[in-house]
Amino acid sequence: MWEPIAERVMQSFSAGAFTLDGVRYGIYGRDQRSESVLDFIRGNWASFKQGAPATPAPLERKAFDEALRVALRSLDRPDLLAPSPLRRAPFLAACAPTPEALAQLIRDEAERVFGSPRDADLRRVFARAYLEPAAKQDAAAAELGLSPRSYRRYLKAALERLGEALWRRAG
Numbered sequence: 001m002w003e004p005i006a007e008r009v010m011q012s013f014s015a016g017a018f019t020l021d022g023v024r025y026g027i028y029g030r031d032q033r034s035e036s037v038l039d040f041i042r043g044n045w046a047s048f049k050q051g052a053p054a055t056p057a058p059l060e061r062k063a064f065d066e067a068l069r070v071a072l073r074s075l076d077r078p079d080l081l082a083p084s085p086l087r088r089a090p091f092l093a094a095c096a097p098t099p100e101a102l103a104q105l106i107r108d109e110a111e112r113v114f115g116s117p118r119d120a121d122l123r124r125v126f127a128r129a130y131l132e133p134a135a136k137q138d139a140a141a142a143e144l145g146l147s148p149r150s151y152r153r154y155l156k157a158a159l160e161r162l163g164e165a166l167w168r169r170a171g
Contacts, residue, residue, distance in 0.1 A: 003117045059085055064170065068106075072130045072159075091169040106166070107131070113165045116156065119142050120160065121146075125154040 059067065067085045071139060074080035081087075081099035110131075114123035124144055134140035141151035 059089070059170075061167060064089075064167060065159075068163050068166060069159070071102065073107060075106065075130060078103070078169065089166075089170045106162075109165055109169070110162055113162050121154050122158040125151060126158040126162070129155050129158075 025123055049116045053095065063085070071081060071084050071086055074084075078099035081102055084099070084102060086092075087097040087099070087102050109124060110123075113119075116124060117148075125146070128140045128144060132158075134143065136152060137155075138148050144151065144153070
């Protein structure tokens with residue numbers, strides 16, 4: 001009696017697979033008829049006793065800003081981005097929350113935020129600090145024709161603007 005229904009369900013699962021941003025996603029189903037309810041409970045008793053896994057609490061703004069600063073220093077290092085709390089932020093929900101996806105999202109958001117011609121100085125300083133980092137801030141400032149004080153002021157403004165844009169996306 002149940003076999004025709006199960007076949008239709010399993011076919012719909014395989015037909016429900018889709019690709020988003022180059023990542024293939026599928027739908028998983030399990031036929032629970034293959035074991036009794038008691039066997040299922042016995043096999044999963046430990047997870048029943050513990051309850052559902054706790055979802056991590058959303059980041060507070062201060063922790064978000066600190067996580068963003070750490071992530072910016074690690075954009076080209078997936079191994080350092082892997083533990084970033086930003087990977088569980090809602091703005092990565094549309095794609096696989098990999099370190100590479102986080103780095104790309106930050107780069108794309110920076111490009112969008114600093115896309116105006118009026119933001120050319122912020123864009124140049126941000127790029128020199130995080131996308132093509134110099135060994136020292138003073139050297140980067142001299143290379144960009146800025147005083148070290150102006151460089152730090154522009155960098156602070158760029159970080160605040162990017163942080164605000166990403167925070168709004170996270171909320």
